Amino acid sequence: MGTEKPPAAELALRLAGLRRDYGDRTALDGVRLELGAAESLVVVGPNGAGKSTLLRVLATLLRPSGGEVVVLGCSLPGEAWKLRGRIGYLGHEPLLYRDLSGRENLRFHARLHGIRGDAAEARIAELLSAAAMERRADERVAELSAGMRQRLAVCRCVLHEPELLLLDEPDSNLDAEGRELARGLIGPGGGRARVVVTHDPERALPDADRALVLGHGGHSVRECAAADLDLDEARLASAGASR
């Protein structure tokens, strides 16, 4: 994995002094990082360090309270509208309607993203096959296990072939087979940037180019090449301790 920073024009992300407050509480404070257009970033830190908040800010779902945030060349929050449809977001919730089937949910998302007709059906079939969900695709989401829902959420996340993937604990609820299938869809490669929030650095670090360690209160503890982050240090950071 590369460790040299790419030129500014090729950056997928550039954060300088990012701050996000919830009322009086600061969730992110002074986060700085740069990520190249085809690089993967792994974000580790204890519970409440602001990892999910960081992803929601990058996804344009939350407005930054301060600092500079540039995502795929668009400055937030002013140019957030230019980013819509270019980001694949996989958060804690699968963003699937429980009373619709998996296939109906994917059709709904395809139409929102302007993919219609045969192109949509072909893309949905391709993704369902890649996630080994063809047999269960016509069952209501409410009747599926959490792991099956996560597989569908992965399909939903990449349905519109986004340039940037924002993944919050993407392996949660997935078994070994599910993790492997999901890796084929949202894993590294394919020329797109990825930001992966994880409590499992052992699995995520080898795929990453860069690493960001967040501490309590949303402080940026360390931003470095992934190869420079010791696995033990990453584990301690996830557990809320530091060396």
Next chain:
Amino acid sequence: MTPSRVAFAAILGKDLRSELRTLQSLPAMALFSVTTFVIFRFGLDRTHLSGSLAAGVLWATLLFAAVLGINRLFVAEREEGGFDAIRLAPIDRSVLFTAKVTALLIYLLALELIAVPIFALFFLDSAAALGPLVSVLLLADVGLAATGTLISSMAVNSRARDLLVPLVLLPLVVPLMIAATGATEPLLALGGPGYHRFGTWLMVLGLYDLIFALVGYAVFDFLLED
């Protein structure tokens, strides 16, 4: 950007499919209105109503039945991540407002297809007023759908949603109810439908619809921000 008509059809289709599959709103609205008519019939101890009393019974019942549907209008968006999905998609967010207004309008029309004939059966001597009543119902439904969608989208993030919707909505729809009952009263007068100031009340209803549809369309994007 995805064309607005495509996004509109996707959201409206999703809502109607979910409702047909789960029947969470319409049956409750219809059952509430029928039960309320029964209570009025025995509470007032009257088998026939006319004029302002008939108009009041009809509109109070339809309004409170509508509140049941308005309460649930954005629940799936809130609890199943629909708001986030729509905010991530390359669509004009006002499309969500227009799709929800249309969905609520369809629920209200379906409710009235059941409730108004039952009202006529319980309280009216003839069905002569039902024809002209359709225009009043349509105009009042548009206003109720626009205001209800706006309030529902504001209240859905509150844990006191079920309390907040009626508390905020009911004062806002007072002008709508005055105009709707004003237009309905002569239609249900003793001796057959009359049209005293009927046109004026229809214009008031139309003006209310226009104001709240424009306000909703203008502020909805802002309401979806965090």
